[in-house]
Amino acid sequence: MLTAKKDLTKQPAQAQVETERTRTAKVYVPRVDIYETKDSIVLVANMPGVDEKSVDITLEKDVLTISGSVEPLNFNGYSVAYAEYDTGDYQRAFTISNEVDRNRIEAKVKNGVLRVILHKAEQVKARKIAIKAE
Amino acid sequence: MFGPGIWRLGRIVDPMTEVQRLQREMNRLFSGATEIYTHDFPAVNVWRGENGAIVTAELPGIDAEKLDISVVGDSLTLSGNREFENLKEGESYHRQERAYGRFARTLQLPFRVDAAKVEAKYEKGVLQITLPRVEAEKPKKISIKVE
Numbered sequence: 174m175l176t177a178k179k180d181l182t183k184q185p186a187q188a189q190v191e192t193e194r195t196r197t198a199k200v201y202v203p204r205v206d207i208y209e210t211k212d213s214i215v216l217v218a219n220m221p222g223v224d225e226k227s228v229d230i231t232l233e234k235d236v237l238t239i240s241g242s243v244e245p246l247n248f249n250g251y252s253v254a255y256a257e258y259d260t261g262d263y264q265r266a267f268t269i270s271n272e273v274d275r276n277r278i279e280a281k282v283k284n285g286v287l288r289v290i291l292h293k294a295e296q297v298k299a300r301k302i303a304i305k306a307e
Numbered sequence: 308m309f310g311p312g313i314w315r316l317g318r319i320v321d322p323m324t325e326v327q328r329l330q331r332e333m334n335r336l337f338s339g340a341t342e343i344y345t346h347d348f349p350a351v352n353v354w355r356g357e358n359g360a361i362v363t364a365e366l367p368g369i370d371a372e373k374l375d376i377s378v379v380g381d382s383l384t385l386s387g388n389r390e391f392e393n394l395k396e397g398e399s400y401h402r403q404e405r406a407y408g409r410f411a412r413t414l415q416l417p418f419r420v421d422a423a424k425v426e427a428k429y430e431k432g433v434l435q436i437t438l439p440r441v442e443a444e445k446p447k448k449i450s451i452k453v454e
Binding site: 204205206207208209210211214217219220221222223224246248250251252253254255256257258283284285286 | 347350351352353354355356357358360361363365366367368369371392394395397398399400401402403404405406429431432433435
């Protein structure tokens with residue numbers, strides 16, 4: 174008897190809940206670099222137009238969300254003649270593992286670049302294992 | 308190839324620029340890693356007013372001291388470098404999406420700029436350059452007398 178064919182390939186993760194924003198402003202996904210050092214994971218995001226007051230970082234369960242709001246520029250007596258880019262808010266979320274110490278997350282913003290330092294929890298820091306020669 | 312002359316855009320669509328734009332869009336769709344390099348960098352917005360123009364560009368994380376802005380006649384040139392972050396030994400990237408390297412871009416404006424009065428400011432990763440028009444070439448208002 175034939176059994177129902179099962180899909181054995183891995184399925185990519187889907188966003189858990191699609192949410193909609195109340196504001197109509199455009200939302201952009203910031204470009205991000207993430208690198209790992211000996212005792213931390215560093216996330217660097219390009220968010221031009223954002224300062225320390227307009228950026229928000231939240232950690233809920235395993236999801237680290239970074240968001241920033243940008244006030245659109247306006248110049249008195251001037252009107253847009255040519256535009257190549259648009260301004261809008263930023264939002265992006267990452268799933269983080271247990272190796273991050275949730276109580277020690279640092280963040281700073283400089284020149285429109287957000288830098289989040291996720292310190293690794295003590296117990297997961299790599300230990301060097303000495304190998305003895307016999 | 309051609310500098311984007313701002314007077315050309317907005318009013319009449321330049322077929323050549325349109326073709327190039329389309330080509331860029333296609334490149335962007337089909338290439339993953341090189342997408343950012345196929346665009347003119349930095350992207351600029353231009354505002355126009357009676358006294359001149361304001362150019363803004365998004366340049367996050369740049370050392371303002373090393374940014375080069377020059378104005379000659381009616382053209383504005385921006386050049387600089389997005390410095391690569393040098394990782395120490397034992398550090399590694401999980402992902403790298405931000406672009407690095409040198410860039411330069413020249414824009415042609417529809418009027419001559421008074422180079423001495425150009426002001427630039429860099430705030431929150433956004434560059435803003437005010438380009439005033441040469442005083443003598445500003446449009447004169449002609450009043451109409453009613454007899």
